[in-house]
Structures are given as structure tokens and as C-alpha cells.
Amino acid sequence: MLSNEKIMDLITQAQSGDIGAKEVLLTENLNLVRSIVHRFTNRGYEWDDLFQIGCMGMVKAIERFDLSFNVKFSTYAVPMIIGEIRRFIRDDNPIKVSRPIKDIAYKVHKVQEFLRGSLGHEPTIQEIAEKSELSTQEIISALDAMQPIVSLYEATTNNSGDQLLLLDQIASTNDEIDCLEKITLNEVIDRLSEKERYVIRMRFYEDKTQSEIANQIGLSQVQISRIEKQALKKIKNFL
Known part of the structure; x- marks a missing residue:
């Protein structure tokens, strides 16, 4: 395990163009990437493909991490990796969904997560509509469009x-x-x-x-x- 000071030093070097420092950081954090990828298994994608996407998310985290943040690098990297994998799964959907619909679905999912925590139960469409200021029809249409495709050979x-x-x-x-x-x-x-x-x-x-x-x-x-x-x-x- 690298110390926090060593990690900050490597990030500084990596952001200055040091490929070797970036590779060290990526190698030292591969277990973190693996642990996140395991959350997305059994969704119809090869583990190796998701792992590569997760590594891309880690590289982006290295490149974009602000050294002035008062957080550990891993705390910043986790949502970056998760977001990269989710974006890949969303955009890889064989049925193409327009960007506005995707944006609405993303907003609805964020509101759902918030309401689950605050209400203590699965929110209704009406509760989501009131919190998100979207119509119930917009919510239903967006969620239907983003449903995962099920293969007939499943x-x-x-x-x-x-x-x-x-x-x-x-x-x-x-x-x-x-x-x-x-x-x-x-x-x-x-x-x-x-x-x-x-x-x-x-x-x-x-x-x-x-x-x-x-x-x-x-x-x-x-x-x-x-x-x-x-x-x-x-x-x-x-x-």
C-alpha cells in the first residue's frame, strides 16, 4: 500500500506527463477496480470488458484529481470508475435512446436514490414527480426506454x-x-x-x-x- 504522500506525489508526476507514475498508480489500484467491477457482473457483459472500462475510469480519476481536495484519492476514484462503467452499459444498449431521455432517466435514478434514503421505502412515481418536477408520463417513458434488453437465448x-x-x-x-x-x-x-x-x-x-x-x-x-x-x-x- 502506498502512503497518501506517495500517492499525491505520483499524481503530481502523472498529471505532468510522467507515464511511469500513472502506470504505478493504476497498478497499485487494480484491486479497487476489480472490487467495483464485481458489482456489475451478471449483466450480460464480459468481466474483462468491464475491467478495461473500470481501468479507463481510474486513469480519468488520476488525470482529473484536484490535489487541493481534502479527500483520499480512492474516495474520488470510486464514483469516477462507477460512472465510467455505468456510462458504458447505458451507451452500449442496442436500442439507441436519445440524450434528453437518458438525461431524464439519470435524474430520475438520482431522485429515486435520494428518496429511498429519506423516506425509507421505494418511492412512488408521484413522489418522484413531485421531487424531480417532472411529469409522471416523462418519468415512465424515460424508465421504460432505459430498461435492459433481455436476450431470447437467456x-x-x-x-x-x-x-x-x-x-x-x-x-x-x-x-x-x-x-x-x-x-x-x-x-x-x-x-x-x-x-x-x-x-x-x-x-x-x-x-x-x-x-x-x-x-x-x-x-x-x-x-x-x-x-x-x-x-x-x-x-x-x-x-
Whole structure:
């Protein structure tokens, strides 16, 4: 552990252009970055990617730290690292949200955090609106727009504890059936095995869920899921 005086000295050197001093500070604070990154795991991002973003936040903290601050460098660096990671996650959203909406959502989250502490419970939309001076519609729209995207291939479990994909729980729509008909998949489907053809036709032509198909032919939903995936892979290769 570096002493506070040594840290201040290294920051002075780093801000004067000393790359070596900046690298020493970054290396000495990697455990701090790791501890913060662990807060953001299980959100669909690779740990290494978040760690790199966290290191960028640490570098920014080194470059921007005001030596006249009466606080420890780590106290200043933590919110800088957290902010950098949150900004990355927010901006990486595949559905692009306008900057004004993002600003409103950020303001709402800050007000939510404040009210949780002052009220001792999860604030209502009306309470947030009164504190933030925003309309309830603005708040709801901003929060809806910033909801994280859930992949259809995200793992879930059924009542029996079997691991399945979220996609497996959704019945096919008529639009999907029409799509299959438009691209004339009948010829390709005929090249599948009898069991694969049955599962594909039930899933995409008869609008059956995997559970319904499993009950009809006496197999488990997991087995139906495997058959479907294998059949779709074959169809893709044939096409």
C-alpha cells in the first residue's frame, strides 16, 4: 500500500506527463477496480470488458484529481470508475435512446436514490414527480426506454427445474408462420428426420409451445428443445 504522500506525489508526476507514475498508480489500484467491477457482473457483459472500462475510469480519476481536495484519492476514484462503467452499459444498449431521455432517466435514478434514503421505502412515481418536477408520463417513458434488453437465448428454468431458453417459452406467431411459407421452406423441412419435421411443423405451423409438443409425443420439454435446435441448425445449413 502506498502512503497518501506517495500517492499525491505520483499524481503530481502523472498529471505532468510522467507515464511511469500513472502506470504505478493504476497498478497499485487494480484491486479497487476489480472490487467495483464485481458489482456489475451478471449483466450480460464480459468481466474483462468491464475491467478495461473500470481501468479507463481510474486513469480519468488520476488525470482529473484536484490535489487541493481534502479527500483520499480512492474516495474520488470510486464514483469516477462507477460512472465510467455505468456510462458504458447505458451507451452500449442496442436500442439507441436519445440524450434528453437518458438525461431524464439519470435524474430520475438520482431522485429515486435520494428518496429511498429519506423516506425509507421505494418511492412512488408521484413522489418522484413531485421531487424531480417532472411529469409522471416523462418519468415512465424515460424508465421504460432505459430498461435492459433481455436476450431470447437467456437461460431460464421450468417448473421441473430443467434449464431452458427464454425463446423456448414463447409460442410462435402467425407472422412467423407466414415468413416460413413465404420463403418456401417445405422442401428443406422434408429433408429432416420424421421427428424433426414434426417438431418444426408443430412449433412454426401449428403455433404449439415446446411443452405442448412434449406432452403430445411423450418426451420432455428439454428433449423437444434439443430436437428443435438440431432441426433449425440443419435448415440453416441446407439453405
